[in-house]
Amino acid sequence: MDWSWFHRLGSPPHVYRIAGRLVPWLGWPAAMLILAGLYGGLVLAPPDYQQGDGFRIVYVHAPSAWMSLLVYTTMGSAAAVGLIWRMKVAHAVAASCAPIGASFTLAALVTGMLWGKPMWGTYWQWDPRLTSELILLFLFLGYMGLRDAFEDTQRADRASAVLAIVGLVNVPIIHYSVEWWNSLHQTPSVMKLGRPSMPASMVVPLLLMLAGFTLYFAAVLLTRLRGEVLRRERSASWVKEALQS
Amino acid sequence: MSVSALRAAQLVVARDLRLAFRRRAQLAQPLLFFVMVTALFPLAVTPELSQLRQSAPGVLWTAALLSSLLALEFLFRDDAQDGTLEQYVLSGHSLTWLLLAKTASHWLLTGIPLALTAPLAAVALGASPQALPGIVAALVLGSLSLSLVGAVGAGLTLGLRRGGALLSLLTLPLAMPVLIFGARATQLAIDGVSYAAPLYLLGSLAVLALTLAPFAAAAAVRISLE
Numbered sequence: 229m230d231w232s233w234f235h236r237l238g239s240p241p242h243v244y245r246i247a248g249r250l251v252p253w254l255g256w257p258a259a260m261l262i263l264a265g266l267y268g269g270l271v272l273a274p275p276d277y278q279q280g281d282g283f284r285i286v287y288v289h290a291p292s293a294w295m296s297l298l299v300y301t302t303m304g305s306a307a308a309v310g311l312i313w314r315m316k317v318a319h320a321v322a323a324s325c326a327p328i329g330a331s332f333t334l335a336a337l338v339t340g341m342l343w344g345k346p347m348w349g350t351y352w353q354w355d356p357r358l359t360s361e362l363i364l365l366f367l368f369l370g371y372m373g374l375r376d377a378f379e380d381t382q383r384a385d386r387a388s389a390v391l392a393i394v395g396l397v398n399v400p401i402i403h404y405s406v407e408w409w410n411s412l413h414q415t416p417s418v419m420k421l422g423r424p425s426m427p428a429s430m431v432v433p434l435l436l437m438l439a440g441f442t443l444y445f446a447a448v449l450l451t452r453l454r455g456e457v458l459r460r461e462r463s464a465s466w467v468k469e470a471l472q473s
Numbered sequence: 474m475s476v477s478a479l480r481a482a483q484l485v486v487a488r489d490l491r492l493a494f495r496r497r498a499q500l501a502q503p504l505l506f507f508v509m510v511t512a513l514f515p516l517a518v519t520p521e522l523s524q525l526r527q528s529a530p531g532v533l534w535t536a537a538l539l540s541s542l543l544a545l546e547f548l549f550r551d552d553a554q555d556g557t558l559e560q561y562v563l564s565g566h567s568l569t570w571l572l573l574a575k576t577a578s579h580w581l582l583t584g585i586p587l588a589l590t591a592p593l594a595a596v597a598l599g600a601s602p603q604a605l606p607g608i609v610a611a612l613v614l615g616s617l618s619l620s621l622v623g624a625v626g627a628g629l630t631l632g633l634r635r636g637g638a639l640l641s642l643l644t645l646p647l648a649m650p651v652l653i654f655g656a657r658a659t660q661l662a663i664d665g666v667s668y669a670a671p672l673y674l675l676g677s678l679a680v681l682a683l684t685l686a687p688f689a690a691a692a693a694v695r696i697s698l699e
Contacts, residue, residue, distance in 0.1 A: 373642055377634075377635065378633070394622075397685065398646075398650075405674075
């Protein structure tokens with residue numbers, strides 16, 4: 229098998245070019261999917277028989293929560309690749325993931341709280357999923373804080389990579405312990421998202437939003453990655469050429 | 474490499490214990506902090522023992538978590554400053570193994586004394602004497618995990634100027650499962666029912682941390698010493 233495409237990914241100018249070419253191919257489908265999902269979710273889908281129109285926030289909340297985990301996994305995997313094969317571009321990917329992931333996590337928390345006010349009568353419930361999201365936000369912030377504390381980019385890369393990998397091992401443990409903790413303290417009061425009784429007119433927009441958010445993440449990640457690569461290679465001659473052309 | 478790995482670990486533990494006992498005041502500080510935090514709660518909330526008993530697990534474990542964080546800052550700091558850690562790296566022994574020994578002595582010096590002080594604080598918060606073995610057992614197992622996970626954070630923040638605050642930001646989210654099961658075991662012990670299940674879970678967390686954390690700690694220390 230020809231591995232040269234993979235080895236070329238280690239080269240910053242190549243990654244900068246490829247990422248720039250891919251962004252519109254990811255960004256436009258993302259925009260169309262999100263628009264279609266929002267139309268389907270906010271207009272076409274019938275109101276829920278228990279929650280009325282309030283349930284519609286799920287079309288932003290659930291994809292955000294799903295993305296927060298996906299971004300953390302991407303970040304941890306990229307950090308591991310960077311640490312093991314000493315691939316600078318992989319570290320740049322991990323560094324670019326963190327602010328995006330923190331934003332998705334925050335979005336999931338805020339939409340969860342807004343949904344909670346009419347449904348639970350309070351902005352905050354110690355619901356296991358919300359609590360896990362909160363801890364995930366702390367993990368993202370810790371990662372960003374650690375990166376920020378180092379002046380040398382290479383040391384920041386490797387130290388934060390260790391943290392990201394430790395966090396990746398811990399995320400499922402935290403998730404299940406929070407779930408277990410909660411099941412002992414309060415009766416479950418949340419509707420199950422995955423319940424089979426949800427009609428297709430509700431599910432299809434949700435799937436469109438999931439796909440749209442995923443593509444959106446990829447587009448934003450590549451855009452941030454381009455900036456990150458430029459910042460890291462600012463003294464290289466190819467950067468000058470790329471910026472002049 | 475003139476000594477065996479086991480002997481090297483013994484030497485590390487012996488050295489750490491000897492150094493710690495020469496600075497007893499520093500050794501006592503986290504314990505004093507623990508007792509003081511637990512004493513603050515009745516003053517801030519209520520002196521009513523029946524109410525205190527309900528919040529006792531939370532108070533004990535939050536105080537234990539904070540006081541173990543306080544002690545974590547010193548885990549590698551002095552040894553990094555005087556070059557001992559570099560000698561460990563150069564010694565030819567596995568750094569993972571030596572750091573495991575170092576973490577073990579840290580646990581002996583902070584976790585075990587904490588677990589032994591806890592009955593005092595627990596009784597003051599209204600726990601019955603029958604609950605004390607469970608509370609001590611939970612803290613012994615929980616503090617082992619905290620020391621091991623904390624060693625990774627301490628290694629990562631080694632030599633950073635504002636390492637202290639960052640250390641808590643990194644370690645606390647990772648310590649959440651220990652807090653949950655530890656407080657749960659304590660709760661059950663105070664209620665006088667079987668606390669075996671959360672204790673087993675604490676034990677499995679400790680075993681998992683024992684297996685994986687030293688490798689991460691060694692990688693972290695290596696990066697920090699570069």
